Amino acid sequence: MRSEDKTAVLLVRESPGRTTDPYKMTELCGLAHAAGYHVLTEISQRRGRDHLFQMGRGKIEEALSYHPNKLIFYNPLSPSQVYNIRSELGVQVLDRFNLILEIFSRRASTREAKLQVELARLSYDAPQVRNALALKKRGEQPGFRGAGAYEQSMYHDIRGRMAKIRSELSAVEDMGENRRQRRREQGFDLVALAGYTNAGKSTLLNSLTGSEVRAQDQPFTTLSPTTRALEVLGRRVLLTDTVGFIDDLPHFLIKAFRSTLSEISEADLVLLVADISDPMPLLRRKLIASHKALWDCDVASPIVTVLNKADRLDEREAEDKAERVSDLAPHPVLASAVTGRGLGLLEECLSQRLQPLPEHEIRLPYTSQGLSQLSRLYQSTELVGVRYEEELIVRLRGKKESLARAGLDRALLE
Amino acid sequence: MVCAAVSARISPNFLERIGSVRLTHRWASSLDINLISDIIIEACNGLPGTIIAESGDLYNLEVWRVKSILGRDFKYPQTIAERTAVELAHHISLAGRRLIRDGRDMEERE
Numbered sequence: 001m002r003s004e005d006k007t008a009v010l011l012v013r014e015s016p017g018r019t020t021d022p023y024k025m026t027e028l029c030g031l032a033h034a035a036g037y038h039v040l041t042e043i044s045q046r047r048g049r050d051h052l053f054q055m056g057r058g059k060i061e062e063a064l065s066y067h068p069n070k071l072i073f074y075n076p077l078s079p080s081q082v083y084n085i086r087s088e089l090g091v092q093v094l095d096r097f098n099l100i101l102e103i104f105s106r107r108a109s110t111r112e113a114k115l116q117v118e119l120a121r122l123s124y125d126a127p128q129v130r131n132a133l134a135l136k137k138r139g140e141q142p143g144f145r146g147a148g149a150y151e152q153s154m155y156h157d158i159r160g161r162m163a164k165i166r167s168e169l170s171a172v173e174d175m176g177e178n179r180r181q182r183r184r185e186q187g188f189d190l191v192a193l194a195g196y197t198n199a200g201k202s203t204l205l206n207s208l209t210g211s212e213v214r215a216q217d218q219p220f221t222t223l224s225p226t227t228r229a230l231e232v233l234g235r236r237v238l239l240t241d242t243v244g245f246i247d248d249l250p251h252f253l254i255k256a257f258r259s260t261l262s263e264i265s266e267a268d269l270v271l272l273v274a275d276i277s278d279p280m281p282l283l284r285r286k287l288i289a290s291h292k293a294l295w296d297c298d299v300a301s302p303i304v305t306v307l308n309k310a311d312r313l314d315e316r317e318a319e320d321k322a323e324r325v326s327d328l329a330p331h332p333v334l335a336s337a338v339t340g341r342g343l344g345l346l347e348e349c350l351s352q353r354l355q356p357l358p359e360h361e362i363r364l365p366y367t368s369q370g371l372s373q374l375s376r377l378y379q380s381t382e383l384v385g386v387r388y389e390e391e392l393i394v395r396l397r398g399k400k401e402s403l404a405r406a407g408l409d410r411a412l413l414e
Numbered sequence: 415m416v417c418a419a420v421s422a423r424i425s426p427n428f429l430e431r432i433g434s435v436r437l438t439h440r441w442a443s444s445l446d447i448n449l450i451s452d453i454i455i456e457a458c459n460g461l462p463g464t465i466i467a468e469s470g471d472l473y474n475l476e477v478w479r480v481k482s483i484l485g486r487d488f489k490y491p492q493t494i495a496e497r498t499a500v501e502l503a504h505h506i507s508l509a510g511r512r513l514i515r516d517g518r519d520m521e522e523r524e
Binding site for chain 1: 425426427476492493494497
């Protein structure tokens, strides 16, 4: 099916006791467009949860009058609700979580990303399959997915596949850990770009490093981490772009993307990017969701908040907004990745917040081996001074890992 | 039932200073929102600032409803520091509960 043939109607149910959130529909619409759906109409309803259809049957019938290929619900659908809507109303349905997974599976290009998406899909499927099997045993629903005699073992097959993917991903995670260690030894500081989806992380990476990573005005353009080098006021930094966060994500999806998110949790500094052009309540909501995701990732390193897309507002309005989110983002940097405004200030802030490099004094023999070690130190550390005496006394600023890599940790004088 | 109140000064990412820690306990056969709100008010009595608690502890009620029940400024944790503070209070209340139960068991044995 071509993407222009994929049509959908969006449905959002609001609970009666809760405050209306107009951004739910906007977000769902953005996700549907990112997945390649042409949205025919948007329908919302304020009522309690219907145990058969999630929303009122009348509203679903209203949605069907537009003849869409799929109905996309913001609220999560249980297996029996999916079954009821499909069998009684004869239409394919998706909920928000499955829509996100659909986008992920379309965009996943690396082996790691594909495994992560599959793990997330299986983690979602496992309890649903178990539930469907239980319903089948009770005779309330017929078999599913045309599995025939294999139905009974399907749940165990899923669990087995999940275990296999987890072990493969843990190998990827170990590789990532080794890579980070090697980069630290080479004298790099690791900085991760994190933030709500479509905040402009990839565009910021491009403008800071002058690279041409794919950046688009739509959610989840980046799935796999992308790293580029950058020099910030004498410090060598590796900037890593990561997958964006989104509100109300199930815990297992975050767990499935653990190897990607470890780029954030293991970084020396996190740049939390937010879109300042969003309306105030939405900006606060996105910042809160980002803080929650960073908490889930166990981030312990310093966080610098960048309020991106400042070019869309005038200066006073942007400063006023920054002031109003100061409880969530202390001393934020106002920047625009497109125009380059505030990037100098951001680099200054980065160099201030990165842990200062400790100063060491080492002694090297005055031999050709000692001189070659000295030339290697020029690459990975910042040399303060060299005294040519009976031996070479070198004063330098750098990480202990860099010295250990050059085999010089024993040559330290202090 | 044990309630731990941690009074702390925080910035968005860090706990800057812990002012005091207070433990309050009640014997109750069942839990309801009135009992929970009573014990929270008792534990936070005299402590200035905004009360922060996990949403699950207050039956996921909306913030404006909890504010009107408690009669105090209230919010659910939003920043990393607020989550750290709530986690700290959880650890303290759990440890306090264990101490109280162990003490009770010892009394019964004697």
